[in-house]
Amino acid sequence: xxxxxxKKAALPLFASFGVTAAALLLRQKICLALAxxxxxxxxxxVYETDGISVAYEVQGHGIPIVLLHSMHLGASRREWxxxxxxxxxxxxxxxxxxxxxxxxxxxxxxxxxxxxAVLLHKFLTDVVKRPAVVVAANGSADIALVLSMLYATDIKxxxxxxxxxxxxxxxxxxxxxxxxxxxxxVAGTQIFLNNTTKKSIQRMAQQLFWQTEHMPxxxxxxxxxxxxxxxxxKASFVSYRTRFFAADTKRAFLExxxxxxxIWGEKNEINPVxxxxxxxxxxxxxxxxxxEDTASLPHxxxxxxxxxxxxxxxx
Numbered sequence: 001x002x003x004x005x006x007k008k009a010a011l012p013l014f015a016s017f018g019v020t021a022a023a024l025l026l027r028q029k030i031c032l033a034l035a036x037x038x039x040x041x042x043x044x045x046v047y048e049t050d051g052i053s054v055a056y057e058v059q060g061h062g063i064p065i066v067l068l069h070s071m072h073l074g075a076s077r078r079e080w081x082x083x084x085x086x087x088x089x090x091x092x093x094x095x096x097x098x099x100x101x102x103x104x105x106x107x108x109x110x111x112x113x114x115x116x117a118v119l120l121h122k123f124l125t126d127v128v129k130r131p132a133v134v135v136a137a138n139g140s141a142d143i144a145l146v147l148s149m150l151y152a153t154d155i156k157x158x159x160x161x162x163x164x165x166x167x168x169x170x171x172x173x174x175x176x177x178x179x180x181x182x183x184x185x186v187a188g189t190q191i192f193l194n195n196t197t198k199k200s201i202q203r204m205a206q207q208l209f210w211q212t213e214h215m216p217x218x219x220x221x222x223x224x225x226x227x228x229x230x231x232x233x234k235a236s237f238v239s240y241r242t243r244f245f246a247a248d249t250k251r252a253f254l255e256x257x258x259x260x261x262x263i264w265g266e267k268n269e270i271n272p273v274x275x276x277x278x279x280x281x282x283x284x285x286x287x288x289x290x291x292e293d294t295a296s297l298p299h300x301x302x303x304x305x306x307x308x309x310x311x312x313x314x315x
Contacts, residue, residue: 028189038225040076040103049122055103056096056127060088063156064132065314066124067095069102070297071139073196073204073240074223076102079137082216082303083310091314094128098140100239106232109183110239113165113247117146124154133314137161138271138296139245145252158260159310162268162296165249166282167275175243182238192234195241196227210267210295214302253282260286261313265294265301287313 047054057077065087069079077095087093097104099111099119120143124132133156136144141163148155182188194200201224209215227233239245264276273290280288289309291298299306 028186028193036229038229040225040229042103044097044103047123047127049119049126052099052107052119053105054096054099054119054123056094056123057084058092058094059084060090060092062091063314064128064130065091065093066120066128066132066134067093068120068134068136068140068144069096069098070137070208071098071101071240071245072208072223072296073237074101074201074225074227076222076226078102078222079297079300080135083299083307086307087310091133094132096123098143100232100236102226106230106236108232108235110235110242110244113143113146113245114150116140116143116245117150120144120147121151121154124151131156133157133159135159135161135310136163137299139164142247142249143245145249145256146247148256148258149252152257155258157314158256158258159313160260160262161298162264162271162275163249163253163262164271165247166253166279167271168243168246169248169250171243171246175246179238179242179244182241183235188238189234192237193228196224196233196237198224201227207270208296209301210265210293211301214300216300219300250282253279256283256286261289261309262286263289263291263298263306263309265296265298266290266292267295270296 044055044057047056067077067080067083069075069077077097080095084093084095098116100106131154134144138161141160142165144158144160145163145165148158182191198220202220205215205220205223206212227237262276262279264273266273276288276290294301
C-alpha cells in the first residue's frame with residue numbers, strides 16, 4: 001500500500017517537472033529565434049578555410065593594417081569603425097570579425113588562442129599576402145602575441161592594447177570549472193540567456209568605458225544582438241565566461257622582435273594598469289603609452305587622440 005501511495009504521489013510531481021522543463025525549453029527556443037531575427041546585413045567579404053567562414057572588410061591602399069577587435073560579449077569589427085575611414089586614406093585596412101563573433105562563423109565549441117593564431121596566419125597568407133601591421137585590443141592582443149611567436153614574419157609592426165595574458169595568464173581551474181555545465185543544452189542555455197539580457201550587456205559595456213558618455217549610441221544594442229546571434233553564440237559566451245581563449249603571453253612579449261607600441265587605458269579596471277608596469281620591466285624595446293582618462297577601449301573612448309598616436313607610431 002505504501003509503495004502504491006508513493007507512486008501516486010510521485011506521478012503528479014514528475015508530470016509537473018516535465019511540464020516545467022518543456023515550458024523552459026520552449027521559452028529558450030523563442031528567445032533564440034527572436035535573437036536570430038536581427039540579422040546583421042552589413043556588406044562584407046567572406047574568407048573560408050578548413051570549413052570556417054571569416055567575415056571581413058577591406059578599404060584603402062598601401063601598407064596593410066589588420067585590425068583585431070576585443071573578445072568581450074558581442075564584440076565585432078564595428079569596434080574599429082571610428083579609425084577605419086582615416087586609416088584607409090594611407091593604408092590598406094582589413095577589419096576582421098574573429099571566429100565566434102560578429103558576422104563570422106560561430107563554432108559549437110570555444111576556440112583556443114592557438115587556433116585563432118593559426119587562422120590569422122592563414123588569413124594573412126591567403127588574403128593579405130604580405131607582412132602587415134597588426135593592431136589588436138584586449139583579448140585579441142594576446143592572440144596577436146601568440147601569432148608573433150608562431151609566425152613572426154607575418155607581422156611588420158604591432159600595436160597592442162592592454163593584452164590580458166601578460167598579467168592574468170592562462171585560464172585557471174576556477175575559471176574553467178563550470179565549462180561542461182555551461183555547454184549543457186538546457187541548463188547551459190539558460191545561464192547563457194540570463195547573462196546576455198540587455199541589462200547584463202549594458203552593465204558589461206559600462207565597465208569597458210571610463211566616461212560612459214563617450215560610448216557610441218548604438219554600442220550596447222549591437223553587443224546585445226551580436227552576443228545572442230547565431231547557432232554557436234553560446235560557445236562564444238562560454239569562452240568569455242571561462243577565459244577559454246586566454247593564453248600566457250609573457251614569453252611571446254619578451255621575444256618580440258618587431259617594432260611595437262603597447263597602450264594601456266589609465267582607468268582600465270578589468271585589466272589594471274599595474275600590468276603595463278610589469279610589461280615595461282620585461283621589455284627594453286618598443287614603446288609604451290599610458291592613455292589618460294580611458295579604460296579598456298581607448299580607441300573608442302577617445303578615437304581622435306588614439307588615431308594621432310597610432311599614425312605617429314606608424315610613421
